Amino acid sequence: MKYYIGAYYLIKLRDSNFGTYEGKKIYTCSTCINDSFFDAWSISRTENGTKIDSETKSDFNLNEKLIKEVQNWTDKKMEENKIGWICTFADLNTLTEYKNSFFPNSESEILSITFPESERNELLKIFNPEKTNLGEIGLSINLKTGITENNDEQTLGYDLIGIEDSSEFHSFHCHDLANDLIEKFGIEINEYGLINENDKWTEMVEYMNDEKNGFESSPWFYVKVNKVTEKASG
Secondary structure, three states, X not given: OOEEEEEEEEEEOOEOOOOOOOOOEOOXXXXXXXXXXXXXXXXXXXXXXXXXXXXXXXHOOOOHHHHHHHHHHHHHHHHOOOEEOOOEEOOHHHHHHHHHHHOOOOOOEEEEEEEEHHHHHHHHHHOOHHHOOOOOOHHHHHHHOOOEOOOOOEEEEEEEEEEOOOOOEEEHHHHOOHHHHHHHHOOOEOOOOOEOOOOOHHHHHXXXXXXXXXXXXXXXXXXXXXXXXXXHHO
């Protein structure tokens, strides 16, 4: 089955502070659980970009000079569709340039999320820029290109993500659903806190998108999470 690149992320893993996996690292790109080195503060025109809180500055060792350099770079790359709203890198080269320029010695993970074809088509239908005044999200812009995953990347597992209009997204872990999914669908959660490959994913997506189950009304998707290895980034 083909998987299409939704985005690359430069992630700072943090120990989960709630639920079944409290104290463990989960390799999701959801910023509900982990931090992104490229976030709203990186963009000059956002409220977070003009008023960066002290916790963010401390977490990423930011000073005024670095903030200005990041925002100048980001403004230019957004015009080129190399980065998107929000937190998304369109390709590995752009992410690598960002990391090497601003966070060369950071403890970070380069992760990508890729969508199976049916999920790609569904996202492009739902997040149609002609139907919103919010502008097109980065995931939509990237998926339109139809670029398939890089086979040199290491597959860590699969995530269920609920995407907001802002393009930020939740993981199934935000609802502490691992045990429920294991019980209902017989899936396995691996050492990365992600779902092992299985043939139940369409049923899980239907379950997450059924409003009576009480999850966010945001559309939920099944994505593969890959880690960029030294070979792939080189």
